[in-house]
Amino acid sequence: MSGKIKIAAAALLLLVVVVAAGCYWQVLRFAAAPLTINQQTLFTLPAGTGRVALQARLESQHIIAPSPWFGALLKLKPELAKFKAGTYRLEKGMSVRQLLALLASGKEAQFPVRFTEGTRLQDVLRELRKSPWVKHTLADDRPATAAAALKLPEGESLEGWLWPDTWLYTANTSDVALLQRAHQRMKSEVAAIWQHRQPDLPYRSPQELVTMASIIEKETAIGDERTRIASVFINRLRIGMRLQTDPTVIYGLGENYNGTLTRKDLETPSPYNTYIINGLPPGPIALPGKASLEAAAQPIKSNYLYFVADGKGGHTFTTNLASHNRAVKAWRMTMKEKNER
Numbered sequence: 001m002s003g004k005i006k007i008a009a010a011a012l013l014l015l016v017v018v019v020a021a022g023c024y025w026q027v028l029r030f031a032a033a034p035l036t037i038n039q040q041t042l043f044t045l046p047a048g049t050g051r052v053a054l055q056a057r058l059e060s061q062h063i064i065a066p067s068p069w070f071g072a073l074l075k076l077k078p079e080l081a082k083f084k085a086g087t088y089r090l091e092k093g094m095s096v097r098q099l100l101a102l103l104a105s106g107k108e109a110q111f112p113v114r115f116t117e118g119t120r121l122q123d124v125l126r127e128l129r130k131s132p133w134v135k136h137t138l139a140d141d142r143p144a145t146a147a148a149a150l151k152l153p154e155g156e157s158l159e160g161w162l163w164p165d166t167w168l169y170t171a172n173t174s175d176v177a178l179l180q181r182a183h184q185r186m187k188s189e190v191a192a193i194w195q196h197r198q199p200d201l202p203y204r205s206p207q208e209l210v211t212m213a214s215i216i217e218k219e220t221a222i223g224d225e226r227t228r229i230a231s232v233f234i235n236r237l238r239i240g241m242r243l244q245t246d247p248t249v250i251y252g253l254g255e256n257y258n259g260t261l262t263r264k265d266l267e268t269p270s271p272y273n274t275y276i277i278n279g280l281p282p283g284p285i286a287l288p289g290k291a292s293l294e295a296a297a298q299p300i301k302s303n304y305l306y307f308v309a310d311g312k313g314g315h316t317f318t319t320n321l322a323s324h325n326r327a328v329k330a331w332r333m334t335m336k337e338k339n340e341r
Contacts, residue, residue, distance in 0.1 A: 030069040031097040047085035087171035110168040117164040117289035133171040149176045160214045160284020197297035202237040213288035213296040218247035230299035243274040251285035
């Protein structure tokens with residue numbers, strides 16, 4: 001080989017090396033480039049999407065700038081090419097490499113839905129219906145429909161049997177799957193609390209404990225009052241005195257409740273009207289939180305038979321009717337003074 005040929009071959013090799021190095025640098029530069037989004041963005045990658053379709057989708061949604069280096073990056077870094085279908089949360093300032101690493105990790109965006117203490121099952125179902133990333137499979141928001149979807153025994157209700165919490169889910173999680181998670185958690189928690197309840201409480205089943213807890217939940221939001229309210233109702237049950245609690249009447253009225261309880265309401269027969277029926281109503285009236293469940297299982301020892309709002313956010317507890325009537329009179333005076341200010 002002549003000297004000129006050797007020089008030409010060396011020059012060509014050098015050119016190839018320079019071009020390869022330049023391409024490599026361009027690929028790394030593209031990988032480090034920030035996404036073209038200026039705020040948090042949700043990106044959904046359908047199942048079966050290939051490399052070319054992924055690039056097209058990212059470019060059409062203005063998440064990355066058009067580039068000839070996308071395919072080269074996936075070949076150079078094959079671990080980034082193992083992307084998984086799902087919905088992902090992309091952050092402003094994220095690089096193309098970080099985007100691909102997220103898609104390869106399968107760490108989908110999490111969305112919250114809140115099941116709140118003190119709410120009825122129907123309210124929970126309506127809240128679930130409003131959650132945009134939930135896969136809605138329930139035909140309607142009737143409690144009976146939810147119970148059937150969870151395959152509960154005939155006549156058994158979900159009312160009160162969902163654990164109140166902020167539940168996180170990925171896109172397209174079904175409404176039934178979320179209800180099932182909350183139901184299983186509630187059953188587990190109730191079983192543990194039932195196991196460690198005080199002896200000789202007037203409950204025949206965990207269902208009755210949950211029913212009591214739901215009433216406590218509706219009567220007060222003050223932590224240290226729950227065990228005292230529980231003691232009032234326990235004492236009444238023990239002596240055969242009616243519970244006479246407004247939240248159960250309101251629950252029994254359903255959609256007919258207009259925000260004000262009347263004497264007629266208190267005299268209208270209903271399985272939940274505890275001014276008329278003896279003992280506990282047939283089931284829970286709301287989702288009880290853990291504090292109310294524990295109060296129902298561990299009430300304080302007391303002689304209280306009555307309580308009434310004190311006009312200051314709490315309640316006055318009394319042991320006899322005469323004291324209770326005085327407390328009611330004091331509450332009315334407080335409310336009158338407030339209204340006159």
